[in-house]
Amino acid sequence: MAYADTSEARGNMMHTVKPPKPSRLAAAIRSGSWLSLLSIALYFAIWFAITRDGLALVRPIKFPSPAMVVDAAFRTADLIPGDILATLLRVAIGFFSGLVLGLGLGLAMSYNRKIHYFFDPLVESIRPVPVVAMIPFFLMWFGIGEIGKLVLITLGVFAIVVVSTVEAVRNVPKIYGLAAQTLGATKFQLFRTIIVPAIVPGLVGPLRVAAALSFTLVVAAEFMGANAGLGFRILEARRLFNTDVIMLGVVLIGILAAVVDMLIRRAAAYLTRWSDRAT
Amino acid sequence: MTSTASPQHRQPIIEVVDLTVTFPTPEGEVTALDRVGLDIEENEFVCIMGPSGCGKTTLLNLIAGILKPSRGHIGHKGSPITGPGPDRAVVFQADAVFPWMSVEDNIGYSLKVRGRPRQETEAAVDRYVSLVGLSDFRKAWPRQLSGGMKKRVDIARAYAADPDVLLMDEPFGALDIMTKERLQEELVKLWQLSPRTVVFITHDLEEALFLGDRVILMSPRPGRIAAEYRPNLPADRDMSVKTSPEFVALAKTLRDALKTFH
Numbered sequence: 001m002a003y004a005d006t007s008e009a010r011g012n013m014m015h016t017v018k019p020p021k022p023s024r025l026a027a028a029i030r031s032g033s034w035l036s037l038l039s040i041a042l043y044f045a046i047w048f049a050i051t052r053d054g055l056a057l058v059r060p061i062k063f064p065s066p067a068m069v070v071d072a073a074f075r076t077a078d079l080i081p082g083d084i085l086a087t088l089l090r091v092a093i094g095f096f097s098g099l100v101l102g103l104g105l106g107l108a109m110s111y112n113r114k115i116h117y118f119f120d121p122l123v124e125s126i127r128p129v130p131v132v133a134m135i136p137f138f139l140m141w142f143g144i145g146e147i148g149k150l151v152l153i154t155l156g157v158f159a160i161v162v163v164s165t166v167e168a169v170r171n172v173p174k175i176y177g178l179a180a181q182t183l184g185a186t187k188f189q190l191f192r193t194i195i196v197p198a199i200v201p202g203l204v205g206p207l208r209v210a211a212a213l214s215f216t217l218v219v220a221a222e223f224m225g226a227n228a229g230l231g232f233r234i235l236e237a238r239r240l241f242n243t244d245v246i247m248l249g250v251v252l253i254g255i256l257a258a259v260v261d262m263l264i265r266r267a268a269a270y271l272t273r274w275s276d277r278a279t
Numbered sequence: 280m281t282s283t284a285s286p287q288h289r290q291p292i293i294e295v296v297d298l299t300v301t302f303p304t305p306e307g308e309v310t311a312l313d314r315v316g317l318d319i320e321e322n323e324f325v326c327i328m329g330p331s332g333c334g335k336t337t338l339l340n341l342i343a344g345i346l347k348p349s350r351g352h353i354g355h356k357g358s359p360i361t362g363p364g365p366d367r368a369v370v371f372q373a374d375a376v377f378p379w380m381s382v383e384d385n386i387g388y389s390l391k392v393r394g395r396p397r398q399e400t401e402a403a404v405d406r407y408v409s410l411v412g413l414s415d416f417r418k419a420w421p422r423q424l425s426g427g428m429k430k431r432v433d434i435a436r437a438y439a440a441d442p443d444v445l446l447m448d449e450p451f452g453a454l455d456i457m458t459k460e461r462l463q464e465e466l467v468k469l470w471q472l473s474p475r476t477v478v479f480i481t482h483d484l485e486e487a488l489f490l491g492d493r494v495i496l497m498s499p500r501p502g503r504i505a506a507e508y509r510p511n512l513p514a515d516r517d518m519s520v521k522t523s524p525e526f527v528a529l530a531k532t533l534r535d536a537l538k539t540f541h
Contacts, residue, residue, distance in 0.1 A: 179375035182343055183389035183440050184365030193392065197379040274379045274420045 064244040072244035086228035087218055094153025095214045102158040106165025111191060123162055131156045132220050144225035153217045157210040164206035168199035201275050204268040211264055215257045290357060291318035292443060292476050293342055298351035300337055311337045313501035322474045326491030328481050330540060334502025335480045339448050342478060343369050365389050368437035372449040376421045376429045383417040385432050389440035407435035410469055427458035444476045460518050463489055471514055484533045485521060499540050506536055
């Protein structure tokens with residue numbers, strides 16, 4: 001009876017004795033994480049197999065082979081860093097603006113009923129409209145400069161984040177708010193110390209979706225016209241039927257999106273280290 | 280053993296006068312509490328027990344200021360209760376330990392939000408983390424603790440708020456019997472070391488008799504005060520007292536009183 005309580009908890013403590021750490025390779029084999037590498041290898045194998053490098057089942061102009069893409073990368077090597085930088089900057093600025101605005105308005109709407117009643121119709125009318133449908137207006141309003149591109153991404157991210165924030169606040173168990181109030185927290189302190197940390201796990205999914213959307217929108221934005229960026233490069237290559245460069249652009253965007261997603265997951269894992277979310 | 284409160288000369292810390300609470304429901308108005316009157320003295324450990332649905336949690340929520348009475352008066356140190364506050368900290372039945380804060384941040388929470396100096400907060404955390412036996416777990420996340428340990432954090436957090444009245448709503452209701460009885464013993468010890476006015480809600484009659492200076496029995500809906508008991512157990516009691524003839528006899532009296540409700 002005396003030890004049942006604590007021994008169980010000690011077993012859960014992170015700094016208790018652990019079995020010797022197995023090598024990364026052994027761990028990867030045991031956990032099955034090597035299957036991710038296998039699936040990537042399979043994609044490449046199939047790509048090889050059906051294109052010119054392998055069985056040549058499709059015409060190179062319609063579907064360039066891996067070798068052609070590598071060749072395109074060497075041919076356009078001097079342009080790639082600038083394109084990556086231009087695209088990443090637009091994504092970063094648009095994503096963070098949308099995140100800050102969405103979080104801010106979502107929290108404000110949850111904090112005050114009147115703010116909620118005022119902004120809810122606006123948010124609900126913007127949300128179901130695909131922002132890409134607004135591109136013609138964006139061109140008229142902002143021209144083909146940076147502002148229009150950033151507003152497009154910001155708006156897309158904002159629509160996801162604001163709704164997710166309001167819903168995440170609703171999902172915070174009432175008991176935490178009650179406990180904080182009976183311990184003397186003001187409403188503002190309640191938001192800062194209870195609501196904000198409690199909604200983080202619920203926002204991880206929406207933020208990953210919003211980041212992926214940012215890449216879709218940045219390409220759409222660069223299609224409207226630009227002088228650098230991966231989307232712009234794809235559009236340029238299309239004019240000249242350089243499908244190998246198009247495919248290169250697609251691969252690079254995919255890699256960037258995957259890296260950004262991984263960074264978000266890393267940050268989320270740190271911010272939610274207190275929760276028993278599955279890792 | 281049944282007795283009414285002896286005449287008191289001091290002002291009660293909590294004063295409940297002719298309190299009635301009704302709730303609207305689809306089937307019409309339900310009376311949860313019906314003209315309840317109760318005085319709670321300073322540093323008294325009062326257990327309120329009764330069958331489920333008797334309104335005991337409603338009574339606690341009224342003292343906490345989470346609910347408002349339909350009729351009657353409820354006062355704290357002579358002034359009416361208008362809302363929740365740290366002078367009446369609550370330990371809920373459900374786990375209310377903040378999972379995103381370490382054990383020590385949970386315990387120091389009330390002092391921190393009220394802007395107390397850091398040394399004072401740290402001193403209170405030191406004191407209560409050791410009083411509930413969690414000194415080795417100060418930096419732990421709540422998810423790393425067992426149910427019983429989380430309850431200790433919750434109690435320490437409420438204690439550290441330094442409330443006039445500590446309100447406990449079936450805090451041990453969800454625990455296994457071993458953990459529950461150990462926490463009962465620990466709570467008695469804690470209360471001896473750090474005397475406090477406690478209002479403790481329970482439906483477990485042995486728990487009520489073991490913990491309380493005074494046990495108030497409530498009748499089923501509409502909730503009224505049916506009887507009062509004063510167990511008079513030794514201050515340094517442990518679980519063995521539950522098998523003493525006096526305890527057994529009192530438990531039987533209480534059980535018989537409960538039976539008359541059915």
